[in-house]
Amino acid sequence: xxxxxxxxxxxxxxxxxxxxxxxxxxxxxxxxxxxxxxxxxxxxxxxxxxxxxxxxxxxxxxxxxxxxxxxxxxxxxxxxxxxxxxxxxxxx
Amino acid sequence: xxxxxxxxxxxxxxxxxxxxxxxxxxxxxxxxxxxxxxxxxxxxxxxxxxxxxxxxxxxxxxxxxxxxxxxxxxxxxxxxxxxxxxxxxxxxxxxxxxxxxxxxxxxxxxxxxxxxxxxxxxxxxxxxxxxxxxxxxxxxxxxxxxxxxxxxxxxxxxxxxxxxxxxxxxxxxxxxxxx
Numbered sequence: 001x002x003x004x005x006x007x008x009x010x011x012x013x014x015x016x017x018x019x020x021x022x023x024x025x026x027x028x029x030x031x032x033x034x035x036x037x038x039x040x041x042x043x044x045x046x047x048x049x050x051x052x053x054x055x056x057x058x059x060x061x062x063x064x065x066x067x068x069x070x071x072x073x074x075x076x077x078x079x080x081x082x083x084x085x086x087x088x089x090x091x092x
Numbered sequence: 093x094x095x096x097x098x099x100x101x102x103x104x105x106x107x108x109x110x111x112x113x114x115x116x117x118x119x120x121x122x123x124x125x126x127x128x129x130x131x132x133x134x135x136x137x138x139x140x141x142x143x144x145x146x147x148x149x150x151x152x153x154x155x156x157x158x159x160x161x162x163x164x165x166x167x168x169x170x171x172x173x174x175x176x177x178x179x180x181x182x183x184x185x186x187x188x189x190x191x192x193x194x195x196x197x198x199x200x201x202x203x204x205x206x207x208x209x210x211x212x213x214x215x216x217x218x219x220x221x222x223x224x225x226x227x228x229x230x231x232x233x234x235x236x237x238x239x240x241x242x243x244x245x246x247x248x249x250x251x252x253x254x255x256x257x258x259x260x261x262x263x264x265x266x267x268x269x270x271x
Contacts, residue, residue, distance in 0.1 A: 002106070002107040002108075002110035002111050002114075003110050003111070003113070003114040004114070005107075005111050005114075006110065006111035006112065006113070006114030006115035006118065007114060007115070007118045008118075011118075013118065017117075017118075017121060021113065021114055021117050049169070071104065071107065074095070074100040074103050074104050074107075075100075075104070077095055077096075077097055077100035078097055078100050078101055078104070080097075081097035081100075
């Protein structure tokens with residue numbers, strides 16, 4: 001998801017390219033993509049370039065939103081920890 | 093499952109690193125076909141200019157639109173988003189070089205032929221400041237080869253730009269593709 005988020009919105013990336021970036025295997029990446037597609041977080045497009053099959057994936061709007069919420073959640077944890085740390089320093 | 097602040101910080105670092113890496117590599121994949129295309133067009137354009145120096149205007153008047161249209165088609169074919177920015181970048185470059193030639197006029201064909209690659213080289217170095225050293229290396233190589241040909245090979249400058257300049261763009265395109 002983070003890798004797909006690094007690609008400009010509305011752009012697709014080829015499966016083979018994504019596999020090379022992630023250094024993943026076909027099976028592993030395929031399984032992740034199927035799960036994320038099932039959740040509606042990514043879209044998969046299969047077509048042909050000439051006679052060669054091509055699979056491309058892109059983050060959907062809801063996937064982008066869900067991932068942004070996940071990042072926000074992680075930041076909330078850090079903010080809460082920082083706030084607790086500041087409170088402890090204030091009382092000591 | 094509760095995440096510790098350390099876990100959250102680590103996850104955020106990993107996300108940022110993954111995003112930066114994919115943005116960089118995606119940029120390389122986007123630029124590579126353009127470099128390959130313009131490398132081939134440089135070979136053709138400068139090669140024809142070497143053979144028919146009196147027809148430089150006609151040659152480049154045909155090559156540049158072909159390159160822009162083919163570049164657009166290559167990006168679309170690869171699934172890249174190509175909106176008004178592509179046209180805006182092309183228009184800016186054409187307007188910039190037209191303005192430079194106008195300001196410097198009269199300018200001889202060798203100077204014209206050197207100025208454009210130098211401008212392109214500068215653009216690559218500037219892009220590389222954000223996108224990574226491969227762009228900087230490409231820009232410096234194109235600029236160095238252009239200057240070397242311009243000052244050292246006065247008679248055969250166009251041939252030099254066709255062979256060495258075009259080849260350097262093609263090699264840079266292959267290099268970016270493998271990033």
